[in-house]
Amino acid sequence: MKAAAIPPEIEAWFSGRDWRIRSHQKGMYAAAHAGRHTMLVADTGAGKTLAGFLPTLADFCPSKFGDDGPPEGLHTLYVSPLKALAHDVQRNLVTPVEEMGLPLKIETRSGDTPSDRKRRQRSKPPNILLTTPESLSLLLSYPDSFEMFRGMKRIIIDEVHAFATGKRGDLLALALSRLQAIAPQLQRAALSATVANPESYREWLAPWGDLDQVELIIGEPGAEPVVEILLPVEERVPWGGHAATWAIPQLYGQIKANKTTLIFTNTRFLAEFIFQNLWDVNEDRLPIGIHHGSLSREARRKVEGAMARGELRALVATASLDLGVDWGDIDCVVQMGAPKGSSRLLQRVGRANHRLDQPSRALLVPGNRFEFLEATAAKDAVEEGQRDGEDFRRGGLDVLAQHVMACACAGPFGEDELLAEVRSSLAYAWIDAEIWGRVLRFVETGGYALRAYDKFKRITRDRGGTWRLTHPEHAARHRLNAGIIIDGEMLTVRFKNGRSLGKVEERFAAALSPGDTFAFAGTSLEVEGVKDMDVIVRASSKAAMIPSYGGARMPLTTHLADRVRAMLDDRAGWARFPDDVREWLEVQDWRSEMPAPGQLLVESFPHAKRYYSVYYTFEGWNANQSLGMLITRRMEDRGLQPGGFVANDYSLAVWGLKPVEDPAPLLSPDILTEEFVDWVQDSHLLRRAFREVAVISGLVERQHPGKRKTGKQVTFSTDLIYDVLRKHEPDHVLLEAAWADARERMTDVGRLADLLESSAERLRHVTLDRVSPLAVPVMVMIGRESVPQGQIDDELLLEAESLADAAMRVEPALDG
Structure with a gap:
């Protein structure tokens, strides 16, 4: 043709x-x-x-x-x-x-x-x-x-x-x-x-x-990207921390040398923190901007316009700008902290020299030694053209309920016709007549346990089998509340004259008192008061706190995790690493073992009058967090007196007053059919997941004309309904949707199940007399895991030096 x-x-x-x-x-x-x-x-x-x-x-x-x-x-x-x-x-x-x-x-x-x-x-x-x-x-x-x-x-x-x-x-x-x-x-x-x-x-x-x-x-292939890893000039690669503030002087040198530098961080907090650190060393008063999703529309548009016109020398940003934005004058992209995936890194690298025939240049700045390994793995993947990403999953029933309501707002619909339309999408091809009926009944009455309440009666079916709204006001309420992105409740930061700067999380604002200061939108602000959903502020020259945002953690992809494992096992390849990183791995290999591909290494050792076990899973923070919860429950049942746990993407450290002689019984796969169900039902996870699906499905409304519910009010409403449904309708469609979210998104149960299924064959338990070098990065987090990233980096350095001294000494040491 x-x-x-x-x-x-x-x-x-x-x-x-x-x-x-x-x-x-x-x-x-x-x-x-x-x-x-x-x-x-x-x-x-x-x-x-x-x-x-x-x-x-x-x-x-x-x-x-x-x-x-x-x-x-x-x-x-x-x-x-x-x-x-x-x-x-x-x-x-x-x-x-x-x-x-x-x-x-x-x-x-x-x-x-x-x-x-x-x-x-x-x-x-x-x-x-x-x-x-x-x-x-x-x-x-x-x-x-x-x-x-x-x-x-x-x-x-x-x-x-x-x-x-x-x-x-x-x-x-x-x-x-x-x-x-x-x-x-x-x-x-x-x-x-x-x-x-x-x-x-x-x-x-x-x-x-x-x-x-x-x-x-x-598409036609383009020029290969140039990716480099920034390393300390005089210091060592840090043991712990994520903010990589050690790199600020070198980063400022890059900004001065380049025309425009785009600096990516993984969280909004780190964007503010890195921006403030850069401004502190900005002796030349270079124009440096900041961009993240919590800033006001005006602030974001102003920065985007300045970048488009080539007026900024540097911009610190989050994922709010890592997709497709075409600013051709960017000659260097910087990734602060671990990239978490090769596809994400490729996307961000592509923001530099946004042209097919010119190579993009990027600098990776690791915050700690494991992040150095992850950065190296990501760099190798980019150079090899290897991409990663998330798998597709079944479509959420809460989203389907929202869509049904949107269709009803547009006009009456036939049940069978809309089902055929819904099933034409791959995400919902699995919906059968029984599930479809449950979703429709939920939108109709809220479900069996809630059907007595008129507020939940949103649609009705006539004798001819056509569904329509019970009252036109439901359309306006739907449009006020529809959406998928459920952030933590936010309060608007305003000056007295009403000008908005953006938003901070409610839990952060709740801790503020008049006279407190915090940095936001690149400015030091003093709190004058908190009124309704507003934080009233004025500009200040005082030293500032930093707003700490929650939000989702970027998961470490399985692809990068496998690459890091392979690097640890490739002893000949260690020669390309900096001296301190190579020494770290060599002493680990001499004193203990390396976690090999296809193996689950568990190290147990005493420290500070406690007994620790470190599980090197490489399954990501969510899976490790879930595993920590489950292991401590089993330890409690076996009289091992657990004290707590802390997790990162690579490992899990659990401690107690009695030693774990054999970790195998703590890792048996039946933990997912017994303790897992009990834990999720008793924990905040299922309530949090239910809160989100209740809002997405339209069961609980955040917004009313002229007024918005606070996070506390939404939580109170959803918790009340959650308790009613668990007692009277445990098979409610929203409980099913919440379970799906809690299992997959919040606990990463798929990776956890794979880990436990193979643990019996791949488990390797090593008993040591003291902390190992590989355990130091996770051990330094103990007691500080709830503190905002970046704020604790100096403390981490001191704690890490003490732990590292014990871990790296080659002569016998008494237990600390």
């Missing part, structure tokens, strides 16, 4: 810039011309976004639409995981559209969009609308959504790897099914630079999971 000809307007625009249209861009155009869905995997800087939009731009070229005139109404919907990315794409699309003179109107829609513009977009939509999964779901809850989307031709899902495997992906999958039902001609396109298994994403993207409907297009 002859390839579709790209319109001359587009050909001329590329030629005018001395660019060529790349093969994957032509492939995307040809596939769209043939009426196929597409999955594009191409390196950062390869023009993925332009490739996704190329068929849309072509439809608006005069040479193509001719005398018929350009298409009217909404033509293309672009969905991204980040609001910042949507705004960046809008900026970058405007240039070719204006230079080609195309009759195209482009707008964004997110939680930041003014309400009057949102109303106008529904009645008179632009040709291209850039949005997020949550905003798309809300659009579909309006009766006029059928008219708005009926003529739509194309949907582009950018950075699909960033959300397809989670609940935001569930919401988007359901929205895709609804859009396909409204507009059968709709073509789907997904874009990514970092998927490890493109076939699974093709299946997720395809209606009914039919791979034949989706064409996979692989």
